[in-house]
Amino acid sequence: MKGFNTLSVHAGELRDKRFGNIITPIFLNATFLTPNDTDNAYIDKISGKPFLYTRNGNPTIQALEEKYASLENAKYGLSFSSGMSAISSSLLSILKNGDKVLTIYELYGQTLNFFLNLLPNYGVKVDFISIDKLNELDMISEKCKLIYVESITNPKLKVADLESLGKLTKDLGIYLVVDATFASPYNQRPLEFNASISIHSGTKYIVGHNDVTIGFASFNSEELYKTIAEKRKMFGGVPDPLQAYLALRGMKTLGLRVERQNYNALEVAKFLENHSKVKGVYYPGLQSSPYFSIAKRVLKGFGAVVSFEVKSEECATKVLKNVKVIQAAPSLGGVESLITRPVDTSHSSIPEEIKKALNITPELLRLSVGIEDVEDLIEDLDKALSSCA
């Protein structure tokens, strides 16, 4: 495998010497010449034939998927209209009536909704356990067909032990599906731990500029790739070529951005840990984190997201209002630092009992650290925290 940044820049690019183009063109075509009996017609890798219709395949989207797969060190990659489309299309392609799934409580809200409220309608039984229990590996039976996990959870930044889970699911011969959105392919590549599918909300780090909604999945199994590509055609959740182009462009700087974010976030987490107005900090890169030793084994860097609790709900409101460089908004992984209160945003629709069990309180803030100068971010947070009593 060539270096991550070399692949980010060059892998997958559709360069044609007849034009001499360096950058992949945007093929804004819904449809293509068919039949196309041109010699050396460019081939859609999914169908093995010339391109036919963009919902089935498109040259810009194919370039994007090749670049993405190379960054995941995967044989195959697919892109989707959103992260949720990647999750729902992948799972609905594999699961059927009578199957059992094991997953964690700490899921992203809409994914939790999908497991709680949609899969059971199709006869799929879903068992939930805490990520800590899953890491202990004593709850898993070969009777379940699939384990679904988020490699770093939101908003408490708990880390899944993919090393152990990958070994175990391989031994049991069951699927391991990992949403690695909070890690990014720079910090973690789940297929290297034997995951069957790695999934990303590309809306976050991969695109990195808070301007595109997109999703990705990667595989080493040709069968999974073909099955899910076929279902994507049926469900219709492909990105459009313009969206694909913007994602392709954002991806070129993924390694540079995430390296800087890893550094900035660790500095910010250390600052918050020592701040008198802060009650607790959640960041797997802190030595005080209970997930530090797992994180060191399964992550190259600890990511951009730092959550912290302040002393009162009122203080949390003041911080959101008084930050100036940092913007109060949900989402994460982009170049801009964003701060949000999970109870108002990502966790607003999570069932109360789960929110309570996970201890997600109105005093909890989640910060996604961008690529700004870290001194400015620390100064901004310090000033905003100083408005608290």
Ligand SMILES: Cc1ncc(COP(=O)(O)O)c(C=O)c1O
């Ligand atoms: C961990 C995780 N998975 C999936 C999603 C869904 O992604 P999208 O918003 O691109 O559909 C999100 C969105 O925030 C997320 O945080």
